[in-house]
Amino acid sequence: MSALPKDYSGKKLSAVEADAVVAELKKYLLDLADRWLFKGRFHTDLSKGTLPVEALKVFWQNWYGFVAEINNFHGVAYQRHLPFFKRHPELQKHFANHVADEMIHPSPPGHIRIVLEQGRNFGLTDDEMIEYEMLAECRAFLEYYRGVLYEGTMAEWWASFCVEEAVGHWAKFFGGALRKVYKMPEEKIVYFRVHAEADLEEHADGVMAHADLDWTVLKKMLEEGRADTRPGFSLEYCLRMGTAYFAWFFEGVYQYVKKEGLYSA
């Protein structure tokens, strides 16, 4: 990626140039996700079936806390980035659908409801999810997004949110392991099926795949010279940080369950 300029501020790229930048960023993201996330020890153990069920439960308690806030952040971005979307009603339509999809699908209040349902399938009570105090490594993922949303640039938010593409692939991977290795029946892995679809595939009702929208918005910002980033930040850095915190989320759970690091007795 080093051949690319780090700061696109004020640089209006052609559609072809913007496409090339997005394609390269996507490749960068998926490569990092593969190395840090899928090849990390949590997911390696998961696919071998050696990850204890307690790790699934602790992960899910933290994931509940993450989902409960992250979709609302995107709603906040809907308000904060409104001036940009006013000029792009077509994108605004998809953005509105994206926010709504998280909030109302399959029924209100949306994906968070499936998170609770999935947690019950892992043997958790609602209270064990709702009242849970998140681990620092897991909370860091959420706090990174909160920081970028309130203090970062618009492009930093959207580049960071492109990690949703990795979340879609991750949901597919995780659901596959639960199905094949942990022998969970199809109806018990509802969250993972819904997510792989929502994030990666165009929905039957015309709602764009979430990750496709993220990349499309980023591309439009590159074309209009609006992809500015703060010193010490770049689009690449946003993807790298989002993916690192995502991977760290699992590493924190792993350390907690194995009583390592901060969690050693």
Ligand SMILES: [Fe+2]
């Ligand atoms: Fe979701």
Ligand SMILES: [Fe+2]
């Ligand atoms: Fe999503």
